[in-house]
Amino acid sequence: MQMRFIESFLTLYDELNISKASLKLFITQQGLSRQINTLEKELDVVLFKRTKTGVEPTVLCNKLYPHLKEMHTNYTQVLQVLEYNKQKERKLISIAFAYGISHGIHTDFIFHYQKDNPDTKIEIQEWSKKVCIEKLMKNEIDIAFLVNPFDIKALNSHVLVEGYMYCALHKDHPLATADPPINFSLLDGETIITGPEENVLRELFDYYCTLTNIHPNILFSSSYSLDIINSMTKNKGIATVTSAMAAYISNPDIKILRLLTPQPGYIYCCTSKDEKNSKSLCKIVKYIKNYFKSTPVLKID
Structure with a gap:
Protein backbone atom coordinates (compact mmCIF):
# COMPACT_ATOMS: atom_id res chain seq x y z
CA MET A 1 0.00 0.00 0.00
CA GLN A 2 1.68 3.21 -1.18
CA MET A 3 1.51 6.14 1.18
CA ARG A 4 0.85 8.63 -1.61
CA PHE A 5 -2.31 6.66 -2.46
CA ILE A 6 -3.44 6.96 1.16
CA GLU A 7 -2.74 10.71 1.03
CA SER A 8 -4.88 10.94 -2.12
CA PHE A 9 -7.65 8.96 -0.41
CA LEU A 10 -7.61 11.27 2.63
CA THR A 11 -7.68 14.39 0.46
CA LEU A 12 -10.58 13.09 -1.65
CA TYR A 13 -12.47 12.10 1.49
CA ASP A 14 -12.09 15.65 2.84
CA GLU A 15 -12.95 17.41 -0.45
CA LEU A 16 -15.58 14.95 -1.81
CA ASN A 17 -14.73 16.27 -5.26
CA ILE A 18 -12.15 14.82 -7.64
CA SER A 19 -11.44 18.16 -9.30
CA LYS A 20 -10.79 19.99 -6.02
CA ALA A 21 -8.79 17.10 -4.56
CA SER A 22 -6.57 16.78 -7.63
CA LEU A 23 -5.82 20.51 -7.56
CA LYS A 24 -4.85 20.24 -3.90
CA LEU A 25 -2.59 17.26 -4.65
CA PHE A 26 -1.10 18.84 -7.79
CA ILE A 27 -2.01 15.83 -9.96
CA THR A 28 -4.48 15.34 -12.80
CA GLN A 29 -8.04 14.14 -12.21
CA GLN A 30 -7.22 10.99 -14.19
CA GLY A 31 -4.14 10.38 -12.03
CA LEU A 32 -6.18 10.74 -8.84
CA SER A 33 -8.86 8.39 -10.15
CA ARG A 34 -6.21 5.77 -11.04
CA GLN A 35 -4.71 5.98 -7.52
CA ILE A 36 -8.12 5.52 -5.86
CA ASN A 37 -8.96 2.63 -8.18
CA THR A 38 -5.61 0.97 -7.40
CA LEU A 39 -6.24 1.38 -3.66
CA GLU A 40 -9.76 -0.06 -3.99
CA LYS A 41 -8.40 -3.10 -5.86
CA GLU A 42 -5.67 -3.63 -3.28
CA LEU A 43 -8.17 -3.47 -0.42
CA ASP A 44 -10.87 -5.27 -2.44
CA VAL A 45 -13.50 -2.70 -1.45
CA VAL A 46 -15.45 0.20 -2.92
CA LEU A 47 -14.43 3.41 -1.20
CA PHE A 48 -16.41 6.07 -3.06
CA LYS A 49 -19.59 6.32 -5.10
CA ARG A 50 -19.88 8.99 -7.77
CA THR A 51 -22.60 11.63 -7.40
CA LYS A 52 -23.72 14.58 -9.51
CA THR A 53 -21.64 16.96 -7.39
CA GLY A 54 -18.61 14.74 -6.76
CA VAL A 55 -18.13 11.56 -4.74
CA GLU A 56 -19.69 10.08 -1.63
CA PRO A 57 -17.84 7.77 0.80
CA THR A 58 -19.28 4.32 1.37
CA VAL A 59 -20.14 3.03 4.83
CA LEU A 60 -16.95 0.96 4.86
CA CYS A 61 -14.97 3.99 3.67
CA ASN A 62 -16.17 5.97 6.71
CA LYS A 63 -14.98 3.14 8.95
CA LEU A 64 -11.58 2.94 7.26
CA TYR A 65 -10.92 6.69 7.21
CA PRO A 66 -9.75 7.16 10.86
CA HIS A 67 -7.41 4.14 10.58
CA LEU A 68 -5.86 5.29 7.31
CA LYS A 69 -5.56 8.83 8.68
CA GLU A 70 -3.72 7.52 11.74
CA MET A 71 -1.44 5.48 9.48
CA HIS A 72 -0.63 8.57 7.43
CA THR A 73 -0.02 10.66 10.57
CA ASN A 74 2.36 8.02 11.95
CA TYR A 75 4.18 7.89 8.62
CA THR A 76 4.56 11.68 8.64
CA GLN A 77 6.00 11.53 12.16
CA VAL A 78 8.47 8.85 11.05
CA LEU A 79 9.63 11.16 8.25
CA GLN A 80 10.08 13.99 10.76
CA VAL A 81 12.22 11.77 13.00
CA LEU A 82 14.32 10.73 10.01
CA GLU A 83 14.77 14.34 8.92
CA TYR A 84 15.83 15.31 12.45
CA ASN A 85 18.34 12.47 12.41
CA LYS A 86 19.66 13.62 9.02
CA GLN A 87 20.22 17.09 10.45
CA LYS A 88 22.19 15.53 13.30
CA GLU A 89 24.28 13.59 10.81
CA ARG A 90 24.94 16.83 8.93
CA LYS A 91 26.46 18.04 12.22
CA LEU A 92 24.07 20.91 12.83
CA ILE A 93 24.57 22.16 16.40
CA SER A 94 22.06 24.59 17.93
CA ILE A 95 23.55 26.69 20.73
CA ALA A 96 21.47 29.02 22.89
CA PHE A 97 22.72 31.73 25.22
CA ALA A 98 20.51 32.94 28.04
CA TYR A 99 19.93 36.68 27.75
CA GLY A 100 22.88 38.55 29.22
CA ILE A 101 25.44 35.71 29.12
CA SER A 102 27.40 37.60 26.48
CA HIS A 103 27.90 40.34 29.11
CA GLY A 104 29.71 37.81 31.29
CA ILE A 105 31.90 36.06 28.72
CA HIS A 106 33.19 36.76 25.24
CA THR A 107 31.57 34.43 22.71
CA ASP A 108 34.29 34.53 20.05
CA PHE A 109 35.30 30.96 20.96
CA ILE A 110 32.19 29.67 19.15
CA PHE A 111 33.21 31.37 15.93
CA HIS A 112 36.77 30.09 16.29
CA TYR A 113 35.40 26.55 16.56
CA GLN A 114 33.23 27.08 13.48
CA LYS A 115 36.26 28.33 11.54
CA ASP A 116 38.36 25.31 12.54
CA ASN A 117 35.49 22.86 11.89
CA PRO A 118 33.81 23.96 8.65
CA ASP A 119 31.96 20.63 8.38
CA THR A 120 29.95 21.54 11.49
CA LYS A 121 27.17 24.10 11.10
CA ILE A 122 26.50 26.09 14.27
CA GLU A 123 23.21 27.89 14.82
CA ILE A 124 23.27 30.58 17.54
CA GLN A 125 20.11 31.51 19.43
CA GLU A 126 19.35 33.74 22.41
CA TRP A 127 16.43 33.21 24.79
CA SER A 128 15.47 33.78 28.41
CA LYS A 129 16.92 31.21 30.81
CA LYS A 130 13.48 29.64 31.25
CA VAL A 131 13.00 29.19 27.49
CA CYS A 132 16.55 27.82 27.08
CA ILE A 133 15.82 25.12 29.66
CA GLU A 134 12.46 24.27 28.06
CA LYS A 135 14.06 23.95 24.63
CA LEU A 136 16.83 21.74 26.03
CA MET A 137 14.28 19.46 27.71
CA LYS A 138 12.40 19.14 24.41
CA ASN A 139 15.67 18.57 22.48
CA GLU A 140 14.94 21.63 20.35
CA ILE A 141 18.47 22.91 21.00
CA ASP A 142 21.72 21.03 21.68
CA ILE A 143 23.60 23.31 24.09
CA ALA A 144 22.58 26.12 26.40
CA PHE A 145 24.76 28.53 28.35
CA LEU A 146 23.04 29.29 31.65
CA VAL A 147 23.67 31.04 34.96
CA ASN A 148 22.51 29.79 38.36
CA PRO A 149 20.10 29.40 39.98
CA PHE A 150 18.31 26.57 38.12
CA ASP A 151 17.73 22.84 38.61
CA ILE A 152 21.26 21.67 37.76
CA LYS A 153 20.38 17.98 38.18
CA ALA A 154 17.71 18.16 35.45
CA LEU A 155 20.43 18.71 32.82
CA ASN A 156 23.97 17.66 32.04
CA SER A 157 25.55 20.77 33.55
CA HIS A 158 29.26 21.64 33.38
CA VAL A 159 30.63 24.62 35.32
CA LEU A 160 32.68 26.84 33.01
CA VAL A 161 33.23 29.98 35.03
CA GLU A 162 32.89 31.14 38.61
CA GLY A 163 32.20 34.81 38.12
CA TYR A 164 32.01 37.78 40.44
CA THR A 261 27.64 37.92 47.32
CA PRO A 262 25.84 35.26 49.43
CA GLN A 263 26.60 32.59 46.82
CA PRO A 264 29.00 32.34 43.87
CA GLY A 265 27.72 32.99 40.38
CA TYR A 266 28.44 30.25 37.86
CA ILE A 267 28.16 30.03 34.08
CA TYR A 268 27.24 26.54 32.91
CA CYS A 269 27.37 24.69 29.62
CA CYS A 270 24.28 22.46 29.58
CA THR A 271 22.95 19.64 27.41
CA SER A 272 19.84 17.50 27.70
CA LYS A 273 19.96 14.28 29.72
CA ASP A 274 17.46 12.65 27.35
CA GLU A 275 19.36 13.36 24.16
CA LYS A 276 21.88 10.76 22.99
CA ASN A 277 24.82 12.98 22.21
CA SER A 278 26.25 12.75 18.70
CA LYS A 279 29.98 12.72 18.05
CA SER A 280 29.86 16.31 16.80
CA LEU A 281 28.02 17.45 19.95
CA CYS A 282 30.47 15.64 22.25
CA LYS A 283 33.33 17.19 20.33
CA ILE A 284 32.14 20.78 20.72
CA VAL A 285 31.24 20.31 24.41
CA LYS A 286 34.77 19.00 25.03
CA TYR A 287 36.17 22.00 23.14
CA ILE A 288 34.10 24.42 25.23
CA LYS A 289 35.23 22.89 28.53
CA ASN A 290 38.89 22.88 27.45
CA TYR A 291 38.63 26.45 26.19
CA PHE A 292 37.45 27.77 29.55
CA LYS A 293 40.09 25.77 31.40
CA SER A 294 42.84 27.32 29.30
CA THR A 295 41.29 30.80 28.95
CA PRO A 296 40.29 32.10 32.39
CA VAL A 297 37.79 34.93 32.51
CA LEU A 298 39.24 38.28 33.57
CA LYS A 299 38.49 39.13 37.21
CA ILE A 300 38.92 42.48 38.93
CA ASP A 301 40.14 42.52 42.52
Whole structure:
Protein backbone atom coordinates (compact mmCIF):
# COMPACT_ATOMS: atom_id res chain seq x y z
CA MET A 1 0.00 0.00 0.00
CA GLN A 2 1.68 3.21 -1.18
CA MET A 3 1.51 6.14 1.18
CA ARG A 4 0.85 8.63 -1.61
CA PHE A 5 -2.31 6.66 -2.46
CA ILE A 6 -3.44 6.96 1.16
CA GLU A 7 -2.74 10.71 1.03
CA SER A 8 -4.88 10.94 -2.12
CA PHE A 9 -7.65 8.96 -0.41
CA LEU A 10 -7.61 11.27 2.63
CA THR A 11 -7.68 14.39 0.46
CA LEU A 12 -10.58 13.09 -1.65
CA TYR A 13 -12.47 12.10 1.49
CA ASP A 14 -12.09 15.65 2.84
CA GLU A 15 -12.95 17.41 -0.45
CA LEU A 16 -15.58 14.95 -1.81
CA ASN A 17 -14.73 16.27 -5.26
CA ILE A 18 -12.15 14.82 -7.64
CA SER A 19 -11.44 18.16 -9.30
CA LYS A 20 -10.79 19.99 -6.02
CA ALA A 21 -8.79 17.10 -4.56
CA SER A 22 -6.57 16.78 -7.63
CA LEU A 23 -5.82 20.51 -7.56
CA LYS A 24 -4.85 20.24 -3.90
CA LEU A 25 -2.59 17.26 -4.65
CA PHE A 26 -1.10 18.84 -7.79
CA ILE A 27 -2.01 15.83 -9.96
CA THR A 28 -4.48 15.34 -12.80
CA GLN A 29 -8.04 14.14 -12.21
CA GLN A 30 -7.22 10.99 -14.19
CA GLY A 31 -4.14 10.38 -12.03
CA LEU A 32 -6.18 10.74 -8.84
CA SER A 33 -8.86 8.39 -10.15
CA ARG A 34 -6.21 5.77 -11.04
CA GLN A 35 -4.71 5.98 -7.52
CA ILE A 36 -8.12 5.52 -5.86
CA ASN A 37 -8.96 2.63 -8.18
CA THR A 38 -5.61 0.97 -7.40
CA LEU A 39 -6.24 1.38 -3.66
CA GLU A 40 -9.76 -0.06 -3.99
CA LYS A 41 -8.40 -3.10 -5.86
CA GLU A 42 -5.67 -3.63 -3.28
CA LEU A 43 -8.17 -3.47 -0.42
CA ASP A 44 -10.87 -5.27 -2.44
CA VAL A 45 -13.50 -2.70 -1.45
CA VAL A 46 -15.45 0.20 -2.92
CA LEU A 47 -14.43 3.41 -1.20
CA PHE A 48 -16.41 6.07 -3.06
CA LYS A 49 -19.59 6.32 -5.10
CA ARG A 50 -19.88 8.99 -7.77
CA THR A 51 -22.60 11.63 -7.40
CA LYS A 52 -23.72 14.58 -9.51
CA THR A 53 -21.64 16.96 -7.39
CA GLY A 54 -18.61 14.74 -6.76
CA VAL A 55 -18.13 11.56 -4.74
CA GLU A 56 -19.69 10.08 -1.63
CA PRO A 57 -17.84 7.77 0.80
CA THR A 58 -19.28 4.32 1.37
CA VAL A 59 -20.14 3.03 4.83
CA LEU A 60 -16.95 0.96 4.86
CA CYS A 61 -14.97 3.99 3.67
CA ASN A 62 -16.17 5.97 6.71
CA LYS A 63 -14.98 3.14 8.95
CA LEU A 64 -11.58 2.94 7.26
CA TYR A 65 -10.92 6.69 7.21
CA PRO A 66 -9.75 7.16 10.86
CA HIS A 67 -7.41 4.14 10.58
CA LEU A 68 -5.86 5.29 7.31
CA LYS A 69 -5.56 8.83 8.68
CA GLU A 70 -3.72 7.52 11.74
CA MET A 71 -1.44 5.48 9.48
CA HIS A 72 -0.63 8.57 7.43
CA THR A 73 -0.02 10.66 10.57
CA ASN A 74 2.36 8.02 11.95
CA TYR A 75 4.18 7.89 8.62
CA THR A 76 4.56 11.68 8.64
CA GLN A 77 6.00 11.53 12.16
CA VAL A 78 8.47 8.85 11.05
CA LEU A 79 9.63 11.16 8.25
CA GLN A 80 10.08 13.99 10.76
CA VAL A 81 12.22 11.77 13.00
CA LEU A 82 14.32 10.73 10.01
CA GLU A 83 14.77 14.34 8.92
CA TYR A 84 15.83 15.31 12.45
CA ASN A 85 18.34 12.47 12.41
CA LYS A 86 19.66 13.62 9.02
CA GLN A 87 20.22 17.09 10.45
CA LYS A 88 22.19 15.53 13.30
CA GLU A 89 24.28 13.59 10.81
CA ARG A 90 24.94 16.83 8.93
CA LYS A 91 26.46 18.04 12.22
CA LEU A 92 24.07 20.91 12.83
CA ILE A 93 24.57 22.16 16.40
CA SER A 94 22.06 24.59 17.93
CA ILE A 95 23.55 26.69 20.73
CA ALA A 96 21.47 29.02 22.89
CA PHE A 97 22.72 31.73 25.22
CA ALA A 98 20.51 32.94 28.04
CA TYR A 99 19.93 36.68 27.75
CA GLY A 100 22.88 38.55 29.22
CA ILE A 101 25.44 35.71 29.12
CA SER A 102 27.40 37.60 26.48
CA HIS A 103 27.90 40.34 29.11
CA GLY A 104 29.71 37.81 31.29
CA ILE A 105 31.90 36.06 28.72
CA HIS A 106 33.19 36.76 25.24
CA THR A 107 31.57 34.43 22.71
CA ASP A 108 34.29 34.53 20.05
CA PHE A 109 35.30 30.96 20.96
CA ILE A 110 32.19 29.67 19.15
CA PHE A 111 33.21 31.37 15.93
CA HIS A 112 36.77 30.09 16.29
CA TYR A 113 35.40 26.55 16.56
CA GLN A 114 33.23 27.08 13.48
CA LYS A 115 36.26 28.33 11.54
CA ASP A 116 38.36 25.31 12.54
CA ASN A 117 35.49 22.86 11.89
CA PRO A 118 33.81 23.96 8.65
CA ASP A 119 31.96 20.63 8.38
CA THR A 120 29.95 21.54 11.49
CA LYS A 121 27.17 24.10 11.10
CA ILE A 122 26.50 26.09 14.27
CA GLU A 123 23.21 27.89 14.82
CA ILE A 124 23.27 30.58 17.54
CA GLN A 125 20.11 31.51 19.43
CA GLU A 126 19.35 33.74 22.41
CA TRP A 127 16.43 33.21 24.79
CA SER A 128 15.47 33.78 28.41
CA LYS A 129 16.92 31.21 30.81
CA LYS A 130 13.48 29.64 31.25
CA VAL A 131 13.00 29.19 27.49
CA CYS A 132 16.55 27.82 27.08
CA ILE A 133 15.82 25.12 29.66
CA GLU A 134 12.46 24.27 28.06
CA LYS A 135 14.06 23.95 24.63
CA LEU A 136 16.83 21.74 26.03
CA MET A 137 14.28 19.46 27.71
CA LYS A 138 12.40 19.14 24.41
CA ASN A 139 15.67 18.57 22.48
CA GLU A 140 14.94 21.63 20.35
CA ILE A 141 18.47 22.91 21.00
CA ASP A 142 21.72 21.03 21.68
CA ILE A 143 23.60 23.31 24.09
CA ALA A 144 22.58 26.12 26.40
CA PHE A 145 24.76 28.53 28.35
CA LEU A 146 23.04 29.29 31.65
CA VAL A 147 23.67 31.04 34.96
CA ASN A 148 22.51 29.79 38.36
CA PRO A 149 20.10 29.40 39.98
CA PHE A 150 18.31 26.57 38.12
CA ASP A 151 17.73 22.84 38.61
CA ILE A 152 21.26 21.67 37.76
CA LYS A 153 20.38 17.98 38.18
CA ALA A 154 17.71 18.16 35.45
CA LEU A 155 20.43 18.71 32.82
CA ASN A 156 23.97 17.66 32.04
CA SER A 157 25.55 20.77 33.55
CA HIS A 158 29.26 21.64 33.38
CA VAL A 159 30.63 24.62 35.32
CA LEU A 160 32.68 26.84 33.01
CA VAL A 161 33.23 29.98 35.03
CA GLU A 162 32.89 31.14 38.61
CA GLY A 163 32.20 34.81 38.12
CA TYR A 164 32.01 37.78 40.44
CA MET A 165 29.38 40.47 40.47
CA TYR A 166 30.67 44.02 40.58
CA CYS A 167 29.14 47.40 41.26
CA ALA A 168 30.01 50.45 39.21
CA LEU A 169 29.38 53.74 41.00
CA HIS A 170 30.27 57.39 40.71
CA LYS A 171 33.24 58.57 42.78
CA ASP A 172 30.88 60.82 44.79
CA HIS A 173 28.85 57.86 46.07
CA PRO A 174 29.46 57.16 49.80
CA LEU A 175 30.40 53.53 49.07
CA ALA A 176 33.06 54.58 46.53
CA THR A 177 35.65 54.87 49.30
CA ALA A 178 34.95 51.38 50.71
CA ASP A 179 37.57 48.66 50.49
CA PRO A 180 36.48 45.84 48.15
CA PRO A 181 34.87 43.44 48.28
CA ILE A 182 31.86 45.21 49.73
CA ASN A 183 29.07 43.18 51.31
CA PHE A 184 26.05 42.70 49.05
CA SER A 185 23.70 43.60 51.92
CA LEU A 186 25.03 47.19 51.79
CA LEU A 187 22.95 47.65 48.63
CA ASP A 188 19.79 47.62 50.74
CA GLY A 189 17.78 50.77 49.90
CA GLU A 190 20.30 51.85 47.25
CA THR A 191 19.27 53.06 43.80
CA ILE A 192 20.26 50.34 41.31
CA ILE A 193 20.90 50.46 37.57
CA THR A 194 20.59 46.96 36.13
CA GLY A 195 19.33 44.93 33.19
CA PRO A 196 15.81 43.83 32.21
CA GLU A 197 14.12 41.10 34.27
CA GLU A 198 14.89 38.27 31.80
CA ASN A 199 18.61 39.14 31.82
CA VAL A 200 20.60 36.49 33.74
CA LEU A 201 22.64 39.09 35.66
CA ARG A 202 19.41 40.77 36.77
CA GLU A 203 17.92 37.37 37.72
CA LEU A 204 21.02 36.59 39.78
CA PHE A 205 20.88 40.04 41.42
CA ASP A 206 17.20 39.50 42.35
CA TYR A 207 18.10 36.05 43.71
CA TYR A 208 20.82 37.54 45.93
CA CYS A 209 18.35 40.18 47.15
CA THR A 210 15.99 37.38 48.21
CA LEU A 211 18.78 35.49 49.99
CA THR A 212 19.94 38.57 51.89
CA ASN A 213 16.43 39.99 52.41
CA ILE A 214 17.33 43.43 51.07
CA HIS A 215 15.14 45.81 49.08
CA PRO A 216 17.05 48.13 46.72
CA ASN A 217 15.28 50.57 44.41
CA ILE A 218 15.54 49.71 40.71
CA LEU A 219 16.06 53.02 38.89
CA PHE A 220 16.84 51.72 35.40
CA SER A 221 16.10 48.31 33.94
CA SER A 222 17.78 48.47 30.57
CA SER A 223 20.02 46.54 28.20
CA TYR A 224 21.95 49.80 27.74
CA SER A 225 23.18 50.21 31.32
CA LEU A 226 26.78 50.62 30.09
CA ASP A 227 25.75 53.72 28.14
CA ILE A 228 24.17 55.12 31.30
CA ILE A 229 27.34 54.44 33.32
CA ASN A 230 29.69 55.95 30.76
CA SER A 231 27.61 59.13 30.56
CA MET A 232 27.22 59.52 34.33
CA THR A 233 28.50 62.91 35.56
CA LYS A 234 27.18 62.66 39.12
CA ASN A 235 25.94 60.09 41.58
CA LYS A 236 22.77 58.62 40.08
CA GLY A 237 22.96 55.14 41.55
CA ILE A 238 24.88 51.86 41.51
CA ALA A 239 25.11 49.68 38.41
CA THR A 240 25.62 45.91 38.63
CA VAL A 241 28.15 44.66 36.07
CA THR A 242 30.36 41.70 35.21
CA SER A 243 34.11 41.85 34.69
CA ALA A 244 33.54 41.65 30.92
CA MET A 245 31.18 44.65 31.11
CA ALA A 246 33.62 46.54 33.32
CA ALA A 247 36.22 46.38 30.55
CA TYR A 248 33.98 48.67 28.48
CA ILE A 249 33.51 51.32 31.18
CA SER A 250 35.54 54.32 30.04
CA ASN A 251 34.16 56.97 32.39
CA PRO A 252 37.08 58.10 34.63
CA ASP A 253 34.63 59.14 37.36
CA ILE A 254 33.38 55.60 37.84
CA LYS A 255 34.80 53.21 40.45
CA ILE A 256 34.35 49.44 40.08
CA LEU A 257 34.15 47.38 43.27
CA ARG A 258 33.63 43.65 43.69
CA LEU A 259 30.55 42.60 45.64
CA LEU A 260 30.72 39.93 48.32
CA THR A 261 27.64 37.92 47.32
CA PRO A 262 25.84 35.26 49.43
CA GLN A 263 26.60 32.59 46.82
CA PRO A 264 29.00 32.34 43.87
CA GLY A 265 27.72 32.99 40.38
CA TYR A 266 28.44 30.25 37.86
CA ILE A 267 28.16 30.03 34.08
CA TYR A 268 27.24 26.54 32.91
CA CYS A 269 27.37 24.69 29.62
CA CYS A 270 24.28 22.46 29.58
CA THR A 271 22.95 19.64 27.41
CA SER A 272 19.84 17.50 27.70
CA LYS A 273 19.96 14.28 29.72
CA ASP A 274 17.46 12.65 27.35
CA GLU A 275 19.36 13.36 24.16
CA LYS A 276 21.88 10.76 22.99
CA ASN A 277 24.82 12.98 22.21
CA SER A 278 26.25 12.75 18.70
CA LYS A 279 29.98 12.72 18.05
CA SER A 280 29.86 16.31 16.80
CA LEU A 281 28.02 17.45 19.95
CA CYS A 282 30.47 15.64 22.25
CA LYS A 283 33.33 17.19 20.33
CA ILE A 284 32.14 20.78 20.72
CA VAL A 285 31.24 20.31 24.41
CA LYS A 286 34.77 19.00 25.03
CA TYR A 287 36.17 22.00 23.14
CA ILE A 288 34.10 24.42 25.23
CA LYS A 289 35.23 22.89 28.53
CA ASN A 290 38.89 22.88 27.45
CA TYR A 291 38.63 26.45 26.19
CA PHE A 292 37.45 27.77 29.55
CA LYS A 293 40.09 25.77 31.40
CA SER A 294 42.84 27.32 29.30
CA THR A 295 41.29 30.80 28.95
CA PRO A 296 40.29 32.10 32.39
CA VAL A 297 37.79 34.93 32.51
CA LEU A 298 39.24 38.28 33.57
CA LYS A 299 38.49 39.13 37.21
CA ILE A 300 38.92 42.48 38.93
CA ASP A 301 40.14 42.52 42.52
